[in-house]
Amino acid sequence: MIDRQGIQRWWEADGSKRDERGRRVFAASEARAAGRGGIAATSEITGIARSTIGRGLKELDMPSPPHGRVRREGGGPRLLTERDPTLLADLERLVQPATLGDPERPLLWVSKSLDKLAHALGDMGHAISPNSVRKLLVRLGFSRQVNRKADEGAKHPDRDAQFEHINTRVIAAQAAGEPVISVDTKKKELVGAFRNGGSDYRPRGEPQRVKVHDFVDKALGKVVPYGVYDVAANEGWVSVGITADTAEFAVQSIRTWRERMGRARYPKARALTITADCGGSNGARVRLWKTELQKLADETGLVVHVHHYPPGTSKWNRIEHRLFCHITQNWRGRPLTDRLAVVELIGATTTRTGLKVECAIDDSTYEKGVKVSDAEMASIDITGDQFHPEWNYTIKPRQSPIA
Numbered sequence: 001m002i003d004r005q006g007i008q009r010w011w012e013a014d015g016s017k018r019d020e021r022g023r024r025v026f027a028a029s030e031a032r033a034a035g036r037g038g039i040a041a042t043s044e045i046t047g048i049a050r051s052t053i054g055r056g057l058k059e060l061d062m063p064s065p066p067h068g069r070v071r072r073e074g075g076g077p078r079l080l081t082e083r084d085p086t087l088l089a090d091l092e093r094l095v096q097p098a099t100l101g102d103p104e105r106p107l108l109w110v111s112k113s114l115d116k117l118a119h120a121l122g123d124m125g126h127a128i129s130p131n132s133v134r135k136l137l138v139r140l141g142f143s144r145q146v147n148r149k150a151d152e153g154a155k156h157p158d159r160d161a162q163f164e165h166i167n168t169r170v171i172a173a174q175a176a177g178e179p180v181i182s183v184d185t186k187k188k189e190l191v192g193a194f195r196n197g198g199s200d201y202r203p204r205g206e207p208q209r210v211k212v213h214d215f216v217d218k219a220l221g222k223v224v225p226y227g228v229y230d231v232a233a234n235e236g237w238v239s240v241g242i243t244a245d246t247a248e249f250a251v252q253s254i255r256t257w258r259e260r261m262g263r264a265r266y267p268k269a270r271a272l273t274i275t276a277d278c279g280g281s282n283g284a285r286v287r288l289w290k291t292e293l294q295k296l297a298d299e300t301g302l303v304v305h306v307h308h309y310p311p312g313t314s315k316w317n318r319i320e321h322r323l324f325c326h327i328t329q330n331w332r333g334r335p336l337t338d339r340l341a342v343v344e345l346i347g348a349t350t351t352r353t354g355l356k357v358e359c360a361i362d363d364s365t366y367e368k369g370v371k372v373s374d375a376e377m378a379s380i381d382i383t384g385d386q387f388h389p390e391w392n393y394t395i396k397p398r399q400s401p402i403a
Contacts, residue, residue: 002034002041011046021059023048028056080132087126091133092140094120158388159310165387166275166307173273173305174232179266180273182229182319183254185245185280186238186327191220191336198332210335223342225327225359226250226281228257229319230265236323237261238346238359240339246366250281251292253362258300260358271303277314284308284390287372294380297397308391326351 007030015026027048031038043050081088095112114130117137121128128136137143156162173180195210202208216222224241226249237260239253254274262269276282282289297304309317331345339361346359385392 002037004041004045007034007042007045015046024052024056025059026056027053028060032057032060080128080136084126084128087121087128088136088140090121090124090126091117091136095137095140095142155312156310159313162310162388162391163313163316165385165392166309169305169307169392170231170273170275173271176271177266177268178271178273179262179269180231180275181254181257181262182231182275182317182322183250183282184227184277184314184317184319184324185250185282186225186227186324188222188224188245189336189342190214190216191223191339191342192217193335193337196331196333196335198329200333208333208335220338223336223339224249225342225346226253227319227323228254229323230257230261231318231322233265234322234353234355235261235265236319236349236355236357238323238327238357239362240342240346240359241362241364241366242339243364243366244368245281246368246370247281247286247288247292248370249362249364249366250289251296252364252366255296255299256360256362260360269302271305272300273305273307275307275309275317277317278308278311278391279314287377288370290380290382290395291372291376293395294382294398297381297395298399301397303397304395306393306395310391323349323355323357326355327357 010030011026015023015030018026023046027042027046031042031053034041039050039053042048043053094117114133117133118128118130121133170180193210194214200208221242224243224245226239226241226245228237228239230236237253237257239249239256241249241253243249258272278284293304293306296302314320327346327349330349334341334345336342336345343359343361347357349355349357379398381396381398383394383396384390385394
């Protein structure tokens with residue numbers, strides 16, 4: 001008598017979990033052990049065809065296939081590319097980059113998802129599933145790619161030479177014990193319960209709720225973080241402005257850094273070296289930037305050396321990858337609910353290399369569009385370097401320091 005319950009138990013516990021050949025051989029073994037009527041009973045219990053169990057009975061008396069194969073050589077369906085010789089070429093034509101507007105590329109203007117590629121191939125007479133498209137794409141050497149910022153546009157012929165010039169002057173200033181700072185404005189940030197990029201750990205299913213639309217909160221507005229990074233000390237100061245990013249605000253941030261951090265660290269300083277981008281509020285052509293630096297030099301008695309990075313190379317400014325990137329990482333996934341939150345998140349930024357950051361709100365009002373006359377420019381004690389004086393210049397105090 002056939003033990004149907006026993007075969008059922010063993011099938012559920014073991015046989016059903018094997019690979020194709022293992023299931024076939026398992027069914028054949030149970031059928032042989034059951035005797036007369038075993039093939040029919042085993043087929044009914046396992047759902048494996050009688051013909052398949054018959055092949056399994058033959059395999060029981062044969063050696064196992066080499067290298068873990070589950071089928072004999074030549075077994076299984078033919079490859080899609082063998083049955084459809086033009087499939088691979090048509091798929092490659094669909095996904096290959098091309099000139100925009102090429103009428104021969106039906107998916108040129110849409111995201112090339114697996115479903116869309118499979119549908120497009122179907123319109124071309126190929127029967128293929130999205131999963132098979134994925135496998136063929138891997139075979140062709142394609143994968144999903146994101147945009148990468150790599151093209152910098154026109155490269156100034158003296159770009160590398162300016163980098164070397166800045167490096168030489170920075171090393172000389174540090175060797176003399178004089179402060180060297182890198183300055184820049186971080187992008188403006190919305191204040192309020194708005195989505196902030198990145199993620200943070202929270203209880204499962206309890207994300208931080210924020211507003212759906214990023215409309216400026218009229219009461220809270222935006223903030224403008226301006227950073228000053230002390231290259232030698234690995235310390236940063238950030239002034240959080242609440243009005244406009246102007247040259248007056250930029251120089252006031254440098255002034256505040258000196259009062260709060262720089263004076264104590266460099267009590268005998270006679271000069272200050274500043275590296276900055278070529279544009280923005282501290283741009284090389286901004287007249288107000290230079291007049292405000294003259295005021296700083298007059299107040300402090302410091303000789304101010306300024307070196308601008310060439311156009312299009314702001315990412316090489318040290319403040320970008322020594323300070324701002326860590327601030328962004330520190331507040332990832334956290335809405336900047338109010339100005340105090342901005343200050344606390346910036347001030348809490350640290351790194352394993354010992355970065356220290358201080359921060360405060362600058363609630364002064366800075367007007368846009370302030371004009372600097374030719375007479376005011378002529379009064380500045382400014383001297384350009386022999387090498388690219390528009391990028392490298394020195395501003396000296398015009399009188400004894402006030403403070």
